[in-house]
Every structure is written in structure tokens, then in C-alpha cells.
Amino acid sequence: MKKRVTIQDLAKELNTTPSTISRALKNHPAISKSMKKKVVDLAKERNYQINALAAGLRIGKSKTIGVIVPRINRDFFSNVIAGVEDMAFENGYNVVICQTHDKVAKERQHLNTLISSGVSGILVSVGLETNNFDHFDEVKRLGIPLIFFDRVAEQSDVNKIQNNDKAGAYKAVVHLIDNGYKRIAHFAGPDYLNVYKDRKEGYLDALRDYNIEIEEELIIESDLKVESGRVSMKQLIELPNPPDAVFSASDYSALGALLYLDEMGIDVPNQIGVVGYSNENFTALISPSLTSVNQHGMEIGRYAAKVFFEEINDQQKSLIPRTIVLDPELIIRASSVRK
Amino acid sequence: MKKRVTIQDLAKELNTTPSTISRALKNHPAISKSMKKKVVDLAKERNYQINALAAGLRIGKSKTIGVIVPRINRDFFSNVIAGVEDMAFENGYNVVICQTHDKVAKERQHLNTLISSGVSGILVSVGLETNNFDHFDEVKRLGIPLIFFDRVAEQSDVNKIQNNDKAGAYKAVVHLIDNGYKRIAHFAGPDYLNVYKDRKEGYLDALRDYNIEIEEELIIESDLKVESGRVSMKQLIELPNPPDAVFSASDYSALGALLYLDEMGIDVPNQIGVVGYSNENFTALISPSLTSVNQHGMEIGRYAAKVFFEEINDQQKSLIPRTIVLDPELIIRASSVRK
DNA sequence: CAAAAAAAAACAAACGATTGCATAAAAATA
């Protein structure tokens, strides 16, 4: 059990000073080629690892990006994280992943820890519970770049990377109409979350544009979990005049619908068409496979990281907060195309 | 944009010294009750956040546990992480999550970063590619507690938290036998990973114990992805004498098998029974639902963290490396019970 | 070849929290 080798160990061994070692390792112009080579070689030989705590303390922050998401086991979020990791790696930064399980308290806690550990920036998708954004004030006050993605804060003076959920929903519903479905129901999420509000609006817009009557009884709000999808589907097919398609704001509730329809022996897509949202992995794996809306998680992550790097590279701090909106893509599968 | 408040700011304001502030905040016995109250109150008022970099540098490490997993979007791993997070939080530690995407290079990189950032311990499940464990030597040399879980290193002198994969596989196969299946195939993973080797052995043991002949042509090794499951299943049913059941070492390849069988119009479970492994979320959601083996990810995470805390609390460093083995549980669903 | 200019390396002071040791203040004892 040996102590870790430091910059001073290397300095001693080469009869020079820590400052020279430090600069040599950073390829500083004031260091001669020959010295650089000696230093780099020795560092490799001794397996030198920079002490990030010391470096971070000195320069006031660490080369780290904090990412806060509701849960890491959703395909969308894990794709976002992968995107952030890519960009971070390219720029020599590390990523700290935090999950809140949709709890505000956890969100607060992670935020404090990230501040405390001197992250250079914070990317966050807020939890279902979060409807107050005071805890983000401290981050902004300290001048730490803050970027929201997907589920964003209702504040104007922050950077946001969003999906055009309205457009995604619109595409999905138009696709159903194009495939001959006439009465299209909607599984909606809580209205106070931007993503669900927008998806519902996209649905309504599509119906209006195609002169289809909007029927309130075909719009069911829930928590969009599998079980809710099942319950909602049951409710729908027991109507005197049931719908012939469902556009669900979540793949999970769409799955619930599929399971219920299967149990009832109702044929999907021929009797009822179903479209989900988020393009979770399982949508391609089930039978019938589920048409869904791909939100390009990876891209969102890359954009969020990109905005972060732009922020820190801007010396004048003159950047005004931006909102970037990405267009989602409809992935057509078996559940919505009549045979 | 204000500077963050430090311990010296607080000291100045209370006409005392940083050392007193530091001790007061840590509830050190040498500080008077009155002083503690003043300090704690002011710290709260000024929203003081400890500078983890400075503290970490001073004491030589940070109150952080690093967790390295192949991927965070697997239910098993995200459960493990949740378990670790629980225990860490209870003990005032933070968790840094790293994913390798099964690449050794990433494993190395994360390991270096964790060392560099002074984590107090490292919990790791190695990637599919990893068959050499040299990169962990440095961790041990530095005396950083290292705990392997699930996919563990073939070294004897490290802590390990494992599933009894052999027992899990045995249970699964016996369950198939009990349900009247006679010729049971196996989708195996690479032999150099302990988990897959053990699952195969459990399979073989069960066949032996029940006097069922082992047929090499019924054992197919692959990367256990969905597509491989499909291909392997095709291969099996094209045999002159195809099997009537499959025990897959992964839920994903089991799913591939189910999809192929569905396409072929072969009835599961009546014609062919299928059992998977890991109890991924989707196993309960597909039709027919997939019998699988639950590995208690949460518990594994908690145990791994527990072993870590025991390590750091042991002053004499007298602890000998331990191996903890948990018994997995068979979750019986539709895919393996004839109607 | 001496003086000036350029290049390379050394010096030293941070960054903020922690902690062993010294000291001051308060309390207890003689």
C-alpha cells in the first residue's frame, strides 16, 4: 500500500520544481521540448494521476458536469446521459450522474452536493414533484452554468433543451388519421408538466386540422403507468361508441392498453390502433410492436452539453439564455398500420 | 453573481477563527454549546456549503463512493445503484455512477478518474470485455476499498458480492422439468464471465440430477442479445429433434426466442417453455409474460455498500476479503407453465 | 565579445478546510 505519486515526487526525481512539472504536463509553451518529454515519460512510468481535488481547489472548480435526472433506467434519460458523456469526454470533462426518483428533496440534496464539489455546470431534467424552482437560484447566483432539458423549469432566464412535443404528438395523430382511424382517444399526463401539456395540444391541433370532432370522453388523464393504461383502455372500450385508436403520451400506458386489448381478444392494429411516446426500448420488442415517438435522447444530451461548453467558453458572459427545440421523429411500427 | 461563502467568511463575521468554525460545524466536543449555535445559525443564514474539494484535499479523500457498471439502463444495475445510494445517503456519503458500456477502455478511464478524484471506495461490476484485471491493481495498491459485485473478478483477495447464479439456474431448470418439459436447451453467455459459467453449471447440474441426457447441440453460446436469441431459437427448432423448452441466461435472448416463436406460430408455453434471467422489467409486461430469475439488485447494492463501510471503519485493516453470496428467486410467469 | 532579448526554469503565494499543539480563559481546588 503505497502513497500516490504527486507532482513534487516527479519534480524531485527530475531535479526540478512542481511548477515546471505542472506546466510540462499541460503542454505549456514556456517549457522546453526536452523537459516536456522527460516529464511526460516519467509521469507515465510512475503512473502519475493528477489529484483532482488539489487542482480543483486551486482553480476554483473541477472539470466535472453534474447531470440530474428523475431516473436513470428510462431509455430516454440513459440516452441523454450517454450523449452528455460523449461530449464531456471529447472535452476532457467528467460527468456525475444523479437521480432524484422524482423527489424534490433529492433534487435539492444533489444540487447542494454538486455545488459543494465544485462542478463546472449542471444539466437537469426536473422531477414530477417539482413545481417550485427556488433551489436553482443558488446555482445561478454562483454563476454556475445551468441547463434544463426535457422537463424544464417555467423560468425564462435559463437555458433549455426541449423536444417539440406538440409537433411529435401532431405527427403521431396525423399518422393515425392517415391510416384510416376515425375516432382517436388520448391518454394524457398531468397538465402542469410542459411535456404532457404540449403533447395534448398537438393531439388537439391534429384533430382540429382534420376536422375531427374533439370528444372530452376520449381524453383520459392519468399517471401514465402500465396499470393506468390498462384501466383507461377498459374505460374506453366500454363506452357506447368506443374509439378505434389511442394516442398515449407514454409508452408505458400504451403498453397497458395493448395488454388489455390482447386479453379482450381485440385485434391491434386492425380493430384498434395504438401509438405511444418516448420510443422506449421495449416498444420494438413487444408484439405487436408499438409505434412511438423518438425523442432523440442522445441528441438532447449532446446539445445540453454543447450549450454548457459554449457558456464556459464565453469570456464576456454575454450569452443570453437560449431555448433549443428539437423535432422528434415518429417511428412507425405494427400497432398502428392496418393489414 | 456572488462568491461562495467560506469558513473564513463565517469566522470573520463572528470574530473567531476558521478552526473554530470548522470544529463547530462538525460538532467537535471542544467547542462550547453557545459558539456552536452561533456558528450553525450563521452558516444556515449565509447558506454556507462546504467546499468538498478543500476538505477532500486536506483529509486525502472525499466522502464519495464510485460505482462502475456496464450500463445504467438495465433494471438490475439501476436497482443495485439505488441500493448503494440508500446506504451511502444514510452514512453521509455521495455516489458517483459510471457506465462502461462493456468497454475495458472506459473501465480504465473511470477507474483513473475515480482515483484521481479521491473516492473513498469503488464498487464495480466488470464489463463483458474484461478478462484481465490489472487495472484494478492500482486501486488495491493505494488501499482504496474495492468491492466487486455480480460480474466479479477471478481474483481471490478481493471482496465480492455475488448472486448464486448456479442455484438460480438450477431452480429455473428444475421448474421446467417439474412442469413436464423433457428436452431443455440453454442459451449460454461467454464462459469467462463467472455469472454465465455458473448459470450453465446450474443448468447442467439440474439435468444430471434428474437423469436427463445432456446434449451439446442444445447449448448455444452467444452475446445473449435479442437478435441472438432469435437466431439461436431458429437454430434449435430446425434441429431434427428440437427441444421443448429453453433456459436462457438472459432475459433479452429469451425475448428474442419468444418473438421468433410467435412469428412461427409456435405456442408458448404449451409447445415450448421459456425461462429467462435477471427479471428485467419487461418480462412482466410482454405476452406471454416471461418466467425469470430475480437477482435482488437492491440488496446486492446494499450489501456492497455495507462491506465498503465495514472496510473503512476497520482501523486495523485486519479485515480479510469476503465473498457474500445471495440466493436469487425464481419468478414464475406464463411462459413456462403449460395450460 | 559584450549587451540586449528571448527562453526556460525556479520561487512563492495562493485555494479552503482540517488538526496537532499552544495558549488563554474559566472553573475548581488548596
Added chain:
DNA sequence: TATTTTTATGCAATCGTTTGTTTTTTTTTG
């Protein structure tokens, strides 16, 4: 009241890097 003991606080060094400034060495130039 003087002295010892206890309790509370202050002092100062330290962790390993970074970086502005100074010094030394080398190179260039008249």
C-alpha cells in the same frame, strides 16, 4: 487568593496544484 485543572479558542502547518513574478540560462545581435 494563589495555584492547579479543565475547557474553550487561536495559531500555524498542511494537503497537491496552479500561476504571477522573478531569476537564471541561453540565444541573438550590434
